[in-house]
Amino acid sequence: xxxxxxxxxxxxxxxxxxxxxxxxxxxxxxxxxxxxxxxxxxxxxxxxxxxxxxxxxxxxxxxxxxxxxxxxxxxxxxxxxxxxxxxxxxxxxxxxxxxxxxxxxxxxxxxxxxxxxxxxxxxxxxxxxxxxxxxxxxxxxxxxxxxxxxxxxxxxxxxxxxxxxxxxxxxxxxxxxxxxxxxxxxxxxxxxxxxxxxxxxxxxxxxxxxxxxxxxxxxxxxxxxxxxxxxxxxxxxxxxxxxxxxxxxxxxxxxxxxxxxxxxxxxxxxxxxxxxxxxxxxxxxxxxxxxxxxxxxxxxxxxxxxxxxxxxxxxxxxxxxxxxxxxxxxxxxxxxxx
Amino acid sequence: xxxxxxxxxxxxxxxxxxxxxxxxxxxxxxxxxxxxxxxxxxxxxxxxxxxxxxxxxxxxxxxxxxxxxxxxxxxxxxxxxxxxxxxxxxxxxxxxxxxxxxxxxxxxxxxxxxxxxxxxxxxxxxxxxxxxxxxxxxxxxxxxxxxxxxxxxxxxxxxxxxxxxxxxxxxxxxxxxxxxxxxxxxxxxxxxxxxxxxxxxxxxxxxxxxxxxxxxxxxxxxxxxxxxxxxxxxxxxxxxxxxxxxxxxxxxxxxxxxxxxxxxxxxxxxxxxxxxxxxxxxxxxxxxxxxxxxxxxxxxxxxxxxxxxxxxxxxxxxxxxxxxxxxxxxxxxxxxxx
Numbered sequence: 001x002x003x004x005x006x007x008x009x010x011x012x013x014x015x016x017x018x019x020x021x022x023x024x025x026x027x028x029x030x031x032x033x034x035x036x037x038x039x040x041x042x043x044x045x046x047x048x049x050x051x052x053x054x055x056x057x058x059x060x061x062x063x064x065x066x067x068x069x070x071x072x073x074x075x076x077x078x079x080x081x082x083x084x085x086x087x088x089x090x091x092x093x094x095x096x097x098x099x100x101x102x103x104x105x106x107x108x109x110x111x112x113x114x115x116x117x118x119x120x121x122x123x124x125x126x127x128x129x130x131x132x133x134x135x136x137x138x139x140x141x142x143x144x145x146x147x148x149x150x151x152x153x154x155x156x157x158x159x160x161x162x163x164x165x166x167x168x169x170x171x172x173x174x175x176x177x178x179x180x181x182x183x184x185x186x187x188x189x190x191x192x193x194x195x196x197x198x199x200x201x202x203x204x205x206x207x208x209x210x211x212x213x214x215x216x217x218x219x220x221x222x223x224x225x226x227x228x229x230x231x232x233x234x235x236x237x238x239x240x241x242x243x244x245x246x247x248x249x250x251x252x253x254x255x256x257x258x259x260x261x262x263x264x265x266x267x268x269x270x271x272x273x274x275x276x277x278x279x280x281x282x283x284x285x286x287x288x289x290x291x292x293x294x295x296x297x298x299x300x301x302x303x304x305x306x307x308x309x310x311x312x313x314x315x316x317x318x319x320x321x322x323x324x325x326x327x328x329x330x331x332x333x334x335x336x337x338x
Numbered sequence: 339x340x341x342x343x344x345x346x347x348x349x350x351x352x353x354x355x356x357x358x359x360x361x362x363x364x365x366x367x368x369x370x371x372x373x374x375x376x377x378x379x380x381x382x383x384x385x386x387x388x389x390x391x392x393x394x395x396x397x398x399x400x401x402x403x404x405x406x407x408x409x410x411x412x413x414x415x416x417x418x419x420x421x422x423x424x425x426x427x428x429x430x431x432x433x434x435x436x437x438x439x440x441x442x443x444x445x446x447x448x449x450x451x452x453x454x455x456x457x458x459x460x461x462x463x464x465x466x467x468x469x470x471x472x473x474x475x476x477x478x479x480x481x482x483x484x485x486x487x488x489x490x491x492x493x494x495x496x497x498x499x500x501x502x503x504x505x506x507x508x509x510x511x512x513x514x515x516x517x518x519x520x521x522x523x524x525x526x527x528x529x530x531x532x533x534x535x536x537x538x539x540x541x542x543x544x545x546x547x548x549x550x551x552x553x554x555x556x557x558x559x560x561x562x563x564x565x566x567x568x569x570x571x572x573x574x575x576x577x578x579x580x581x582x583x584x585x586x587x588x589x590x591x592x593x594x595x596x597x598x599x600x601x602x603x604x605x606x607x608x609x610x611x612x613x614x615x616x617x618x619x620x621x622x623x624x625x626x627x628x629x630x631x632x633x634x635x636x637x638x639x640x641x642x643x644x645x646x647x648x649x650x651x652x653x654x655x656x657x658x659x660x661x662x663x664x665x666x667x668x669x670x671x672x673x674x675x676x
Contacts, residue, residue: 160630161644162500170650282636292498294632296656296672298620298644306499306636312508318634323661323668330661332668334634 003101003129006039007073011103011130014073017044017055019137023189023213024049027267029141031055034073035063042070054079056088063096071099075134077106077127080114089114092123099124103134107145139335143288144267149258151268152286153190154278155183156305157293163302164275169202175295179329181210183272186291188213190270192261195233196277197222206232207272216270219261221246221253221277239264250280258286279307290318290334293326341439341467344377345411349441349467352411355384355393357475361527361551362387365605367479369393372411373401380408392417394426401434409437413472415444415465418452427452430461437462441472445483477673481626482605487596489606490624491528492616493521494643495631501640502613507540513633517667519548521610524629526551528608530599533571534615535560544570545610554608557599559584559591559615577602588618596624617645628656628672631664 003011011034018032025031025047032046033055045058056078063070078088078100092100100123106112118125135142140151157175158164164174187193188209193216195205200220208215218238220227225242227234241260246253261269271281281287318334341349349372356370363369363385370384371393383396394416401408416426416438430438438461444450456463473480478489495513496502502512525531526547531554533543538558546553556576558565563580565572579598584591599607609619619625656672 158498158500159650160496160500161642162496162498166650174650290634294670296628296654296658297650297652298646298648298654299650300642300644300647302650304499304638306638308636309638310636312497312501312504312512312635312637312640314635316634316636318666320634320663320666320668323663325658325661328656328658328672330658330668330670332632334666 002126007101007129010034010036010039010041010073011075011101012133013041013044014075015103015130015133015137017046018075018134021047021049021055022137026050026140026189027144027191029076029138031074031076033059033075035059036071036073037067037069042067051084054085054088056091057085060091067096070097071101072097073101073129075103076138077102077104077112078114078118079106079111080117081111083111087114089117092118092121094121094123097123099126101129102127103129104131107142109145139288140268144262148262149286150191150261150266151288152258152271152281153186153269153289153291154271154281154287155186155291155293156273156275156278157295158305159295159297159299161298161300162304162306163299164273164305165202165303166299167302169198169303174297175293175329176327179293179295179326179331182324182326182331183291183293184208184210185212187216187270190216190268191266192217192219192239192269194219194221194257194269194271194277196220196274197227198276199272199274200227200231200233202274204232205272207236217266219257219269221257250276251284254280254284254286275303275305275307278305282306283308285336285338287336290336292332292334294330294332296328340464345439345467348372348374348377348379348411349413349439350471351379351382352413353441353468353471353475355382356413356472359385359387359393360475364388364478364527365482365529367414367476369412369414371397371413373397374409374411375405375407380405389422392423392426394429395423398429406434408435409439410435411439411467413441414476415440415442415450416452416456417444417449418455419449421449425452427455430456430459432459432461435461437464439467440465441467442469445480447483477626478606482600486600487624488529488599488604489626490596490609490619491524491607491627491629492609492619492625493524493629493631494611494613494616495633496643497633497635497637499636499638500642500644501637502611502643503540503641504637505640507536507641512635513631513667514665517631517633517664517669520662520664520669521629521631522546522548523550525554525608528554528606529604530555530557530577530607532557532559532595532607532609532615534558534612535565536614537610537612538565538569538571540612542569542571543610545574555604557595557607559595588614589622592618592622592624613641613643614645616643620644621646623674623676625674628674630670630672631667632670633667
């Protein structure tokens with residue numbers, strides 16, 4: 001067997017160390033590293049923030065220059081390219097390390113390739129330990145590189161009976177202030193926010209993270225370029241998608257936008273509505289998480305969150321991963337398994 | 339000060355002992371009793387099941403005949419009438435007890451009156467310690483006696499966009515089997531279930547508790563007596579509300595039914611739908627808990643749970659008391675604070 005119980009325990013430690021880098025490492029992956037001698041942990045390190053030193057560097061700096069015969073457990077293949085930091089692969093010497101255990105190879109073609117190089121140095125490299133667990137904490141990163149599109153979070157706030165706005169478009173105050181603050185935090189973890197024309201016009205949102213972190217790039221879907229430039233979001237140089245790039249099919253437009261955002265290196269987007277925009281993403285199936293904020297209200301009529309049409313027997317492959325009570329509101333988070 | 343910190347600690351113990359009687363004590367209140375000498379607990383007892391011995395009896399039976407100078411902490415005024423058991427008041431003698439501490443007096447006029455009688459025996463009786471906490475575990479009991487109507491739980495299962503049935507009435511399989519089982523348990527804790535005509539006709543439910551406990555009495559609202567007698571629920575001798583007892587206003591009919599069920603000594607009801615029936619109770623404001631089962635589905639059209647009409651600024655005074663993840667469904671329980 002390639003891996004024994006001690007290997008699993010040490011990689012599990014590396015994964016939990018990696019998770020400390022969430023969300024500050026975004027849009028980089030959260031990576032953890034554990035260095036051992038004879039199964040005893042000598043040091044740990046993780047990628048603390050975007051642009052900062054990598055996990056391997058942070059673990060290595062605590063190790064004596066004269067050490068040898070060590071094993072490294074790292075949750076992602078060490079990088080093999082010079083980006084904001086030097087290649088981690090160069091820091092790993094066969095005089096120090098006998099063995100490197102890697103949870104998963106790097107899906108980013110620009111950064112991968114070190115597994116072969118480390119082997120060429122004469123180091124034993126074992127890949128695939130707790131791969132599923134290691135991938136789970138970096139779902140954004142894997143989605144971007146493997147699906148060639150941003151990681152997509154759909155967020156909406158509705159009444160218990162499914163309405164996101166009154167008949168006259170009033171929608172700003174469905175959920176409570178704490179719920180809205182919770183979403184401001186989510187904004188700070190995303191590269192960009194997408195809103196549709198109607199939301200931009202009726203809510204005139206500023207779409208900031210209100211001090212929780214960086215403000216995401218704003219993206220607005222405005223097919224006919226009909227939005228007035230005095231709206232708040234135009235103060236922030238948004239990306240605007242309009243015709244003729246957009247076509248008549250909202251579902252196809254979602255694909256077009258996702259492809260373009262991949263080319264623009266936008267790794268995660270929060271789609272904040274309105275109902276038509278959210279529904280296009282739901283119908284396209286192009287989303288990874290669904291954040292539903294539900295307020296204890298009933299409206300009876302208005303704008304329903306879902307503008308499509310489905311049978312009651314149509315099961316979405318959604319996994320409920322969290323419910324959070326926010327005073328009398330609740331947030332439900334689903335993961336799209338497709 | 340009437341009560342000190344030790345009193346509070348001992349009454350708190352009595353309340354936690356009382357809670358063990360939920361739900362088997364229903365429709366009786368869950369009551370707990372702690373007997374002490376010099377602040378040291380000698381015995382505890384609680385009302386274990388409907389028809390069984392009361393908390394005071396269960397605590398007293400563990401006490402020596404020759405004991406004296408004791409204090410009793412009990413979460414509800416000892417009963418003063420002969421029901422299924424002898425009056426507890428008769429069991430409490432001044433030769434044994436110096437002091438009785440009671441969380442709250444009994445709102446049931448048939449059973450109350452012992453506070454005065456115990457004082458006449460020369461026992462010091464202090465009432466009102468942790469009253470709010472003690473009432474909380476018996477909200478059904480207090481609602482029935484103080485509001486003169488059954489404790490009402492509204493239950494529905496909807497999609498995320500608020501629909502309880504397809505356009506053609508199909509609604510049986512919105513939530514998963516575990517969710518339905520969870521509701522079967524709730525049925526077993528209620529005296530009766532109410533359904534409307536449409537639900538009886540389209541779903542033809544049997545409305546049992548499927549082995550979780552007793553089957554509740556079935557109540558069906560059938561204004562025109564138009565339901566076919568071959569439906570499952572007619573096998574169980576339901577209570578049927580029809581014209582001319584029912585009037586043209588569904589909201590007023592809710593009050594009429596509640597008054598009649600109070601007279602029939604039905605202490606708790608689970609209203610299982612459909613949308614029109616639930617909406618009548620919501621509009622009447624006559625409910626105590628709202629159990630929302632939500633499935634990760636979107637329909638886009640169909641029968642919405644709320645058939646009324648409200649403004650987005652209309653805040654219901656609902657307190658969210660629990661969310662429960664049931665595989666990929668979620669159950670949200672609200673308490674109506676009005």
